[in-house]
Amino acid sequence: MSADRVEVWWLDVDGVGADQWAELTAVLDASEQARAARFHFDRDRQTYIAAHALGRRLLSAWAGGDPASxxxxxxxxxxPEVISPANGPCLRLNLSHTRGLAAAVLTEECDVGVDVEWLGRDPDCLGLGRRFFAAAECAVLEAAPPQRLAHTFLSFWTLKEAYIKAIxxxxxxxxxxxxxxxxxxxIAFTDTLADDPAHWRFHQAQPNDQHLLALALRHPHPDRVQVELRAMDF
Ligand SMILES: CC(C)(COP(=O)(O)OP(=O)(O)OC[C@H]1O[C@@H](n2cnc3c(N)ncnc32)[C@H](O)[C@@H]1OP(=O)(O)O)[C@@H](O)C(=O)NCCC(=O)NCCS
Structure with a gap:
């Protein structure tokens, strides 16, 4: 295990059996359990619990120890940053959850971010793009065929969220x-953002026909990095 490796786990939340939620919730700490209890909708509570349990299991698979610890x-x-074991490598975890899917990404030392989005949503792609995206991204959206517009928008969106989460x-x-x-x-940066495209690695995946995933990793040698993606099943 090293900083040249990134592991991405995702979980189909709808595939978790009703009898498994208590076990997943039990690995969360008291503040996570309290936050989980505050969600109004079961759907949101379950994606939250799934993401946090997934992240904890990924940490333990990588570094050993009890997921609850x-x-x-x-x-x-x-x-959020995980507190790494004394004298061990600096573990870097990031989580994302959306309707029906939870994801966790883990590496060592390097800034990392992940974003997942549900393709079933119907965002105002052109309106949001014109309001928030860079001009070149807007031009791509405006040229996209109508049947590809939402997918193109969410491709940009997941990448942009993964980047802002990594930093x-x-x-x-x-x-x-x-x-x-x-x-x-x-990626390209404006002068206001002192960053270097040569230090970034991005990866896109489609875990299933309902979801998109993007990963952003800052690394001194991005070409050396091995990205491993796994669909998990609790
Ligand atoms: C961090 C942020 C960028 C991500 O939010 P998001 O895409 O809604 O949610 P995700 O599920 O991908 O990520 C949430 C997780 O990222 C982590 N997180 C929180 N703040 C973070 C930050 N500043 N940097 C990196 N990760 C962060 C947390 O683990 C959080 O999970 P938790 O709330 O269960 O603890 C947040 O600032 C935000 O507010 N986003 C708004 C998104 C939005 O408006 N989307 C509209 C799309 S049209």
Whole structure:
């Protein structure tokens, strides 16, 4: 295991049996369990529990130990960071959850972010793109055939969210300060964002016909990185 490896796990939340939720909830800590209890809809509670249990199991599969024993701190913009074992590598975990899918990504040392989105949603693609995206991304959306528009929008969206989650800033980072191309997959930064495309690796996946996933990793040698993707089944 090393910083040259990234592991991505996802879980089909609808495939979790009714009798498994208590076991998954039991690995969460008290604050996670309290937050889970506050969700109004079972659907949202279950994706939250699934993502946090998945992240904890991924940490234990990578580094050993009991999934329930992991503790986290929260960064300036709300990014949770796992507290790594003393004298061990710095573990870097990120979670994402959307309707029907939970995902967790883990590496060592490097900034990493993941985003998953449900393709069944019907966003105002052109309106949101014009409001938030970079001009070059908007031009791609405006040229997209109607039947590809939502997929193209959510491809950009997942990549942009994965990037802002990797750098930890969340939506404090203006979404038009960087622009993706989809084919080939690349990023460019405006002058306001002092970042270097050569230090980034991005990866897209479609876990099933209902969901899109994007991964962003900052790494000194992105070409060396091995990305492993696994569909998990609890
Ligand atoms: C972090 C953020 C960018 C991601 O939110 P999101 O895409 O809604 O949610 P995701 O499920 O992908 O990620 C949430 C997880 O990211 C992690 N997270 C929270 N803040 C984070 C940050 N600043 N950086 C990285 N990760 C963060 C947490 O683990 C969180 O899970 P939890 O709430 O269960 O603890 C958030 O700032 C946000 O508010 N997003 C709004 C998204 C939005 O408006 N979408 C509209 C699409 S048209």
């Amino acid at each position: 992991w503790r986290f701190t929260i960064g300036d913009h709300g990014k 930890g800033k969340g939506l404090a980072q203006p979404l038009d300060s960087f622009a993706f191309t989809l084919e080939p997959l690349s």
